[in-house]
Amino acid sequence: MAIVAAIDDSEGAATVLEEAQTLAANFDEDVHAVHVLERSELVKVLEKDVEGQDLTDNYEVQQIGENIVSRATGDSTLPEPIVSVRVGNPAAEITAYAEEQDARYVVIGGRQRSPTGKALFGSVTQEVIFESPAPVVNVALD
Incomplete structure (x- = not known):
């Protein structure tokens, strides 16, 4: 099992x-930090041909995840998370990763949005809450 951030x-x-690391410490689990690149973001990252290569195995793609986690952990003394970068629909990739890792919890950040905003634009957090194979801890970011 794992705690997926x-x-x-x-x-x-x-x-x-930080919330994921706290949960992991309490349950003696590993933290997996997953970042999902949408295809439009991937185009900006990769300007070379990667035919035949799994995009998530690409060095530049992995570096994005490592850099994001490094900025997020800052000076933390907690154990470093296992980093995974996926490509595709964020909600679908997060829930798929949680299922693959047999996650105990999925920790995600949510911003407060109006009902109209949710209806027009959807919400990754909302989709993960509905589709996750594990309980979801929603960390309020507003």
Whole structure:
């Protein structure tokens, strides 16, 4: 089992990761920090041909996740998380990763949004809450 921290490249990532590390310490579990790149972001990262290579095995793609986790952990003395970068729909990839890792909890950051905002744009947090194979801890970021 693992504690999966779904992190993005925002200041809230540190809060999400800290909560995941606290849970992991309490349950004696590993923390897995997963960051999902959407295909449009991937195009900006990769300007070379990666035909035949699994995109998540690409060095540049992995470096994105390592850099995000490094900024989020800062000067923390807690154990470093296992980092995974996935490519695709964030909610689908987070829930798939949680299932693959047999996650005890998924920790995700949520921002307060109006009902209209949710209806028009959807919400990764909301989708993960509904689809996750494990209980979801939603860390308020607002």
